[in-house]
Amino acid sequence: MxxxxxxxxxxxxxxxxxxxxxxxxxxxxxxxxxxxxxxxxxxxxxxxxxxxxxxxxxxxxxxxxxxxxxxxxxxxxxxxxxxxxxxxxxxxxxxxxxxxxxxxxxxxxxxxxxxxxxxxxxTFEGPLRAAGVPVRYAEESAAPPVYVTNVPTRPAGRLSGPLVVSARSIPARLVPRAVEITSRYPAGHGAPVHIGDPAALGIADLGRPDFGPPPVVEPGDVPVFWACGVTxxxxxxxxxxxxxxxxxxxxxxxxxxxxxxxxxxxxx
Known part of the structure; x- marks a missing residue:
């Protein structure tokens, strides 16, 4: 870099x-x-x-x-x-x-x-941090892990494909706060598309993202997934x-x- x-x-x-x-x-x-x-x-x-x-x-x-x-x-x-x-x-x-x-x-x-x-x-990471919601990143990369899901997007003309999501590990007690804050920013993908079990999105191993570094997960954290512009x-x-x-x-x-x-x- x-x-x-x-x-x-x-x-x-x-x-x-x-x-x-x-x-x-x-x-x-x-x-x-x-x-x-x-x-x-x-x-x-x-x-x-x-x-x-x-x-x-x-x-x-x-x-x-x-x-x-x-x-x-x-x-x-x-x-x-x-x-x-x-x-x-x-x-x-x-x-x-x-x-x-x-x-x-x-x-x-x-x-x-x-x-x-x-x-x-x-876009919404600054507001999360300002509200006391930690945004955890691997030391080697200031970016979230990104995963390809088994959820299809709605086709349009010649375009179709799966939904891609970014993930952040949020302390369980702060998940409602994270949802509330990010829902204010539809220009930043808005509220999460999924909270909890990665398998529900077809993600077999949270530790092996398709793009970006592995997630940083601390005891008591819950994986939270937002729609991603890599889609x-x-x-x-x-x-x-x-x-x-x-x-x-x-x-x-x-x-x-x-x-x-x-x-x-x-x-x-």
């Missing part, structure tokens, strides 16, 4: 460091309270199907912003930024096969590209579009507004 050695004080500062190649690490745990977002970029001929997929699956895919075809600039409230350079790391697919994990997608951007920013669960990364490759681009798990876009302020307006 490339960093400057200091934690950026504002989202704008973070984006400047990212664009300069001086911050390529995860954004989890950074800038508590600011709205973070997942990225999906698809060709224009797939954009309607993807928007419909998000509309039918708002828990894993809460849409925050959509760009005009070919325009890499996202404008939402006070935030104006370039989707090609302002996330720390990306994933690029060609015809359903992953071909690169760059820190800049300028070379992969096309004239018909449509960018979507989707809400992220890192589209399983649905999109099967379409075998000429190209698709997403964020690398844990490496998000960060807006200038906090989750409690909200943006001044929702625009492309």
């Amino acid at each position: 490339t960093t400057t050695g200091t934690v950026p004080a504002t989202p704008a500062e973070l984006r400047r460091l990212v664009a300069a190649g001086r911050w390529t690490g995860p954004t989890a745990g950074l800038l508590d309270g600011y709205q973070q977002a997942n990225l999906v970029v698809v060709p224009q001929d797939l954009a309607y199907d993807f928007l419909l997929y998000c509309t039918r699956n708002p828990k894993p895919c809460p849409v925050l912003a959509v760009t005009e075809p070919g325009d890499p600039t996202v404008r939402l409230g006070a935030t104006t930024a370039d989707l090609r350079t302002d996330l720390p790391r990306y994933r690029v697919w060609h015809h359903g096969e992953q071909v690169a994990e760059p820190t800049d997608i300028t070379a992969y951007w096309r004239e018909d590209a449509v960018g979507f920013l989707l809400g992220c669960s890192h 589209p990364q399983l649905a999109l490759p099967a379409v075998r579009a000429a190209y698709t681009i997403t964020h690398h798990p844990g490496h998000m876009f960060v807006f200038d507004h906090t989750v409690d302020e909200g943006p001044a307006g929702l625009t492309g």
Whole structure:
């Protein structure tokens, strides 16, 4: 991970460091309270199907912003930024096969590209911590474990696939508080989709996530699962579009507004 050695004080500062190649690490745990977002970029001929997929699956895919075809600039409230350079790391697919994990997608951007920013669960971690609900992460990675479930999402056009969830271990007595707090943030996936037994989601071994580090579990903890923005990364490759681009798990876009302020307006 490339960093400057200091934690950026504002989202704008973070984006400047990212664009300069001086911050390529995860954004989890950074800038508590600011709205973070997942990225999906698809060709224009797939954009309607993807928007419909998000509309039918708002828990894993809460849409925050959509760009005009070919325009890499996202404008939402006070935030104006370039989707090609302002996330720390990306994933690029060609015809359903992953071909690169760059820190800049300028070379992969096309004239018909449509960018979507989707809400992220890192958004509600600041409010959880502020309320005294611990957010436990493995020392080697400031990110939650992420699992592919056996729960299907609602298909839309050419898109279908399983629900993906992120998990956090919450002290049993604080689970109701965690549910109450996260339900306030639908742009961060909202309330949990499941509490308790991982097997109910088809997760055979909580200690072996599909993405991210193993969970940190302390005595008296209960596993709590939220819908995750990695969900589209399983649905999109099967379409075998000429190209698709997403964020690398844990490496998000960060807006200038906090989750409690909200943006001044929702625009492309």
